[in-house]
Amino acid sequence: MKTVSLCGITMALTMALGCSNGPVGVAEEAEGFAMLQHNPSMLEASYQSGGSSVRAMLVESAPNVVEVTYDFGDPVIAFRIDYNQGEGHFMPNGNPLDAAQARLITPLLEGISKAVPEEEPARSRVENAAMRQTSFMQIVPLGEPLSPYRFVSERGWTHISCSCGSQNIGGYTRQAGRGCSCNGGSGNGCKGRCGQGCGITSTPACVGSTAYTQDCAKHDYGLGSFAAASDDYSFAGNNCSCSGVGTCS
Incomplete structure (x- = not known):
């Protein structure tokens, strides 16, 4: 290698x-x-x-x-x-x-x-x-x-839906998608986003990327490693926008 x-x-x-x-x-x-x-x-x-x-x-x-x-x-x-x-x-x-x-x-x-x-x-x-x-x-x-x-x-990545809901995140079913309340019942919102989660500061929730993928969702739920999400964070296309996410506190 x-x-x-x-x-x-x-x-x-x-x-x-x-x-x-x-x-x-x-x-x-x-x-x-x-x-x-x-x-x-x-x-x-x-x-x-x-x-x-x-x-x-x-x-x-x-x-x-x-x-x-x-x-x-x-x-x-x-x-x-x-x-x-x-x-x-x-x-x-x-x-x-x-x-x-x-x-x-x-x-x-x-x-x-x-x-x-x-x-x-x-x-x-x-x-x-x-x-x-x-x-x-x-x-x-x-x-x-x-x-x-x-x-x-x-090796690619698999985008998930931007709309918050129960989704397949690569062998697991969890709530994921845009929105401060899209937190699976605990933690920060915007589950599945390859970037800063929303709901942790009063900053707009779209700092970073607006790519939502299975590997990033798995990491958010402790079901996948940070290393597995590396290519998603660095290269995955932005499949979602900030529209409707707003500012969380």
């Missing part, structure tokens, strides 16, 4: 990170969100709170190939998303992600979402990857050793 090393990724990001020993310069920045660089081929943003920080760095290293790094100091979690080949690599390095670090991801995503076009077709490859991979970071397990793996879009 073809592998890509973390230092190989960070070589492409040398101007900002290199092989990281920690989030460069974040300690000097104020608490909260900061957009540090943003153009069609590069996006760099950070979020700092309560002594924890994360710096996201995305670079289009070749046409339709995006290198992505989330630098917490320890760990550093990287992706390589190759839209030409329809494949991605998940490359964690260091200790497991802890709860304080994981809490940084949602406000980081919300900050990025305000800086990029709302509609996916209007985004650059880097902007699209920033939204989708940061959404994916929300479901990376906490406190568990993480291993690198490869995922491919050619």
Whole structure:
């Protein structure tokens, strides 16, 4: 199996990170969100709170190939998303992600979402990857050793209905679809969405993607792994819209 090393990724990001020993310069920045660089081929943003920080760095290293790094100091979690080949690599390095670090991801995503076009077709490859991979970071397990793996879009995904109801989510029948109340009786709504669930903040419920798939629904119900949903988060087409979802609190 073809592998890509973390230092190989960070070589492409040398101007900002290199092989990281920690989030460069974040300690000097104020608490909260900061957009540090943003153009069609590069996006760099950070979020700092309560002594924890994360710096996201995305670079289009070749046409339709995006290198992505989330630098917490320890760990550093990287992706390589190759839209030409329809494949991605998940490359964690260091200790497991802890709860304080994981809490940084949602406000980081919300900050990025305000800086990029709302509609996916209007985004650059880097902007699209920033939204989708940061959404994916929300479901990376906490406190568990993480291993690198490869995922491919050619294995496909199965979209589910946008309308909330009892649905086949790949061997299981569960409530899934759009809506804050579409929560299967507990937890966040918008079950099956490959992105931020609705009902967890007062933010509009369409941050991330609007793809609803079986693997994302299985993950939402604890019936499938985050790794199995990787290709859905990164590549699945947006089959639903935000219409009728609204803002939840």
